[in-house]
Amino acid sequence: MRDDAPLFDPQAFRLTSQEAELTELARTLGAENFAGRAAAYDRDAVFPTENYDDLHAAGLLSICVPKAHGGHGASYRAYMLTAAEIGRYCGATALTFNMHVCSCLWSGDLADDLDMNGLERDRHDRHRARHYARIVKEGRIYAQPFSEGGAAAAGVVLFSTSAKKVDGGWVINGKKIFASLSGHAHYYGVLCGEVKPGEKPSRKDTMYIAVPADAEGVSVEGDWDPLGMRATVSRNLVFKDVFAADDEELMPRGVYYQAATRWPHMFMTLSPAYMGIAQGAYDFTVKYLRGEWPGLPPVKRRMYPTKQITLAEMRVRLEQTKALWFQAISEARVDPSKEQVLRAYAAQYTVMENANELCRLAIRTCGGQSMLKSLPIERLYRDSRCGSLMLPWTAEICLDRIGREGLYEPGETD
Ligand SMILES: Cc1cc2nc3c(=O)[nH]c(=O)nc-3n(C[C@H](O)[C@H](O)[C@H](O)COP(=O)(O)OP(=O)(O)OC[C@H]3O[C@@H](n4cnc5c(N)ncnc54)[C@H](O)[C@@H]3O)c2cc1C
Secondary structure: OOOOOOOOOOOOOOOOHHHHHHHHHHHHHHHHHHHHHHHHHHHHOOOOHHHHHHHHHOOHHHOOOOHHHOOOOOOHHHHHHHHHHHHHHOHHHHHHHHHHHHHHHHHHHHHHOOOOOHHHHHHHHHHHHHHHHHHHHHOOOEEOOOOOOOOOOOOOOOOOOEEEEEOOEEEEEEEEEEEOOOOOOOEEEEEEEEOOOOOOOOHHHEEEEEEEOOOOOEEEEOOOOOOOOHHHOOEEEEEEEEEEEHHHEEEOOOHHHHHHHHOHHHHHOOHHHHHHHHHHHHHHHHHHHOOOOOOOOOOOOOOOHHHHHHHHHHHHHHHHHHHHHHHHHHOOOOOOOHHHHHHHHHHHHHHHHHHHHHHHHHHHHHOHHHHOOOOHHHHHHHHHHOHHHOOOOOHHHHHHHHHHHHHOOOOOOO
């Protein structure tokens, strides 16, 4: 029986009818299909292939593909709310869903907000139509490898994975670490730096190019045996003289840099997985303390004042997290104000830190049995640990920027 209320009640949060429908669809899939599979994916650190089959069948792989191209045409906020519902039931599915959806969202709604001349716009329209068709018609999955183990993923320097322009396309060389969906995605949306002989590397030359997983020179390396988010299968990817045709460009030259500087909320798209985990930790605690967790003896623990206080503390944190996150995702837009950007950092920080804190409180108050692998809170606890480590907006980097940007206006020094 379904007894989980929507994470964001459509009436209370005044969701659009599309948001209400998409979140309901995700919640149904999550509760009925993903929740039951999550433990095995986590135990074996295997990719949630069956969940992706379900996402494709439900049309959710195309959530941010424009309606004209056969998708749902969901906005940034609609995607974020939908992914959060998935994260309640399987964090790794929600997190990898982000990597896939960004290939549509960034090349779609975000790119539409950015400056391009007519020729660039036409070319981009042709390219993205090809990507969208693959996703809508064939259920193709895209990954998003940008981390390299250096300063590039934090947005400090240009990516060292290089893209050299040649006749008809690009030749890509380099290595990515933590490439979620490696070995499972059909395309890797690689962030790389265009090589311009004689010129100093500049972040303005960042390219976003889809590399077919079966292209010559692509290999997946290393093992994947992490603490949490194990089903993301985030192994290393190596590109050795890999050719990608021009129409694999997910954004034209210069547009990724524009997006990163003018549409900063694009870097919050990892947070829904953890918003979902925060809610999942709270839901578990209520059921457990009421003696209603399926499969366990109906032992009630709710009568102890310490449990009630801890649950109250969890609820306060959850409501604070939801309110701030909802506000931040509602005001995401091109060229946001300074206040909106600071709020986005604060929201990202709050979700990532509080997801882990809610899981910690859940285990402490539910007690020893709750840390057994037979119960989902043990997995949620481990998964939640990863959130604040995710570049480019780690919890540390968010704090760093809130402090600096709160005290200095652009260009100011001491
Ligand atoms: C489950 C999971 C899935 C992932 N999936 C993907 C994926 O699909 N694609 C992808 O590209 N990456 C992915 N990542 C990678 C992630 O974003 C990081 O790149 C990764 O965790 C490696 O971090 P690091 O230890 O090399 O970070 P480092 O660069 O060594 O940074 C360590 C810490 O130092 C701080 N720091 C770093 N740079 C700065 C700075 N300039 N200013 C202030 N503080 C700084 C940050 O807080 C950071 O957490 C994933 C990570 C996890 C945990």
